[in-house]
Amino acid sequence: MRNCRKISLLGALMLLLAGCRQDMHDQPRFKPLAESDFYADLRSARTPVEGTVARGQLHEDTYFYTGKIGNNPGDFMPFPVTEEVLARGRERFDIFCAPCHSRLGDGNGFVPSRGFPRKPPSYHSERLRKAPLGYFFDVISNGFGIMPDYASQIPARDRWCIIAYVRALQLSQNATMADVPSGEKVPSELPRFEEPGSGATLPVVEPKSANSAPEEPK
Amino acid sequence: MQIFHRSTNTISRATIFGAVFVVAALFWVAATVQRSPYVTYAGVARPQPAPFSHQHHVAGLGIDCRYCHTSVETSSFAGIPPTKTCMNCHSQIWTNAAMLEPVRESYRSGKSLVWNRVNDLPDFVYFNHSIHINKGVGCNTCHGPVDRMPLMYNYASLQMEWCLDCHRAPEKYLRPREQVFNMRYQEPSSSQPVLVDGQPYTDQLSLGMDLVKKYKLRTATDIMSCSTCHR
Numbered sequence: 013m014r015n016c017r018k019i020s021l022l023g024a025l026m027l028l029l030a031g032c033r034q035d036m037h038d039q040p041r042f043k044p045l046a047e048s049d050f051y052a053d054l055r056s057a058r059t060p061v062e063g064t065v066a067r068g069q070l071h072e073d074t075y076f077y078t079g080k081i082g083n084n085p086g087d088f089m090p091f092p093v094t095e096e097v098l099a100r101g102r103e104r105f106d107i108f109c110a111p112c113h114s115r116l117g118d119g120n121g122f123v124p125s126r127g128f129p130r131k132p133p134s135y136h137s138e139r140l141r142k143a144p145l146g147y148f149f150d151v152i153s154n155g156f157g158i159m160p161d162y163a164s165q166i167p168a169r170d171r172w173c174i175i176a177y178v179r180a181l182q183l184s185q186n187a188t189m190a191d192v193p194s195g196e197k198v199p200s201e202l203p204r205f206e207e208p209g210s211g212a213t214l215p216v217v218e219p220k221s222a223n224s225a226p227e228e229p230k
Numbered sequence: 231m232q233i234f235h236r237s238t239n240t241i242s243r244a245t246i247f248g249a250v251f252v253v254a255a256l257f258w259v260a261a262t263v264q265r266s267p268y269v270t271y272a273g274v275a276r277p278q279p280a281p282f283s284h285q286h287h288v289a290g291l292g293i294d295c296r297y298c299h300t301s302v303e304t305s306s307f308a309g310i311p312p313t314k315t316c317m318n319c320h321s322q323i324w325t326n327a328a329m330l331e332p333v334r335e336s337y338r339s340g341k342s343l344v345w346n347r348v349n350d351l352p353d354f355v356y357f358n359h360s361i362h363i364n365k366g367v368g369c370n371t372c373h374g375p376v377d378r379m380p381l382m383y384n385y386a387s388l389q390m391e392w393c394l395d396c397h398r399a400p401e402k403y404l405r406p407r408e409q410v411f412n413m414r415y416q417e418p419s420s421s422q423p424v425l426v427d428g429q430p431y432t433d434q435l436s437l438g439m440d441l442v443k444k445y446k447l448r449t450a451t452d453i454m455s456c457s458t459c460h461r
Binding site for chain 1: 291292293294296297300306307309310312314315317318319321322323324340341342344352353354
């Protein structure tokens with residue numbers, strides 16, 4: 013009697029074990045970047061067959077995708093620069109370029125100081141201030157010297173936004189009193205920034221206090 | 231003849247009464263084990279082919295999440311950086327370090343680095359990063375203090391009750407969109423108000439309620455329905 017009960021208990025436990033199959037947890041489909049044992053290079057993500065063009069990837073507007081007219085870099089934006097474009101450019105610049113070029117574009121970013129053989133040049137040199145917009149597009153897309161290319165990390169439109177912002181940086185770092193419209197005040201102090209710390213790139217203007225409305229940065 | 235002594239009556243009553251507690255305790259143990267790191271792996275760092283440190287790259291160097299996880303704002307999948315992204319810097323920095331040898335080897339040979347997954351939902355659950363990012367859920371609400379992780383571990387249990395806790399009342403966690411990537415964001419308090427459109431907020435609920443309206447969140451019933459996640 014005793015044994016019989018033990019055996020049936022064991023049987024019930026075995027049945028429960030059978031419920032532990034993970035078929036629905038690990039379905040035979042690929043999650044992005046998952047390993048595949050079908051292809052020789054073990055990648056489930058495939059590159060398009062050579063000579064084919066994916067939908068929306070036919071780069072008809074060559075200036076937009078190369079920044080060049082013929083073989084020469086062009087010097088105009090392929091779309092109008094709005095406040096939204098500049099804001100996007102600033103955000104993307106702070107993500108992708110600032111680690112090396114610094115937020116000011118003076119080339120004193122943190123990463124090169126950890127061991128690059130040479131630091132990036134300042135954007136505010138005579139030469140780069142005169143460089144056409146298409147030249148910057150080419151540097152981002154194909155790299156330059158020891159600077160890697162960013163073609164796979166930054167889509168074309170964002171590259172143009174970054175370029176618009178770089179131009180704005182160049183103008184702002186070289187502005188004179190004559191550029192200030194009459195009637196506008198130039199703040200005598202920089203607005204106080206609360207560094208966002210890590211991960212985020214947008215600095216937050218420190219609110220003065222909970223009650224008084226904070227001043228907009230000029 | 232009496233086999234059992236009289237005191238056994240009390241003992242047997244106590245046992246019947248006690249059994250309730252024993253059963254309850256068993257349930258409690260089962261529930262705790264089910265939620266513990268033994269089952270969910272929360273807080274357990276996984277070994278990786280190269281000892282990539284988020285602490286070093288994020289807090290130390292100030293690199294934004296999107297430098298590497300490029301698709302997090304636009305797709306369901308956050309994206310794991312290809313070897314080329316590491317080589318952007320490591321073709322110049324620490325070029326002889328032994329711990330980076332797997333990275334260089336992968337770059338030379340063109341074979342992918344095989345990172346071990348840390349956060350892994352079962353395949354019958356649909357998850358999407360872009361909607362959470364665009365509606366103001368911060369990376370560290372779900373992934374914890376990534377900027378203090380020398381090796382990646384998962385912070386949350388990733389169990390259904392964890393998802394539902396937020397879907398039931400997202401206003402408890404929402405933050406302004408531009409703060410999503412900020413690992414040191416702090417919930418609004420009277421000493422540290424949070425600014426949205428120039429208006430300072432001092433407590434999470436009023437901020438959350440306004441963001442729910444601003445970002446046009448659907449009602450809790452909509453995002454609580456089973457087909458949101460099991461589709």
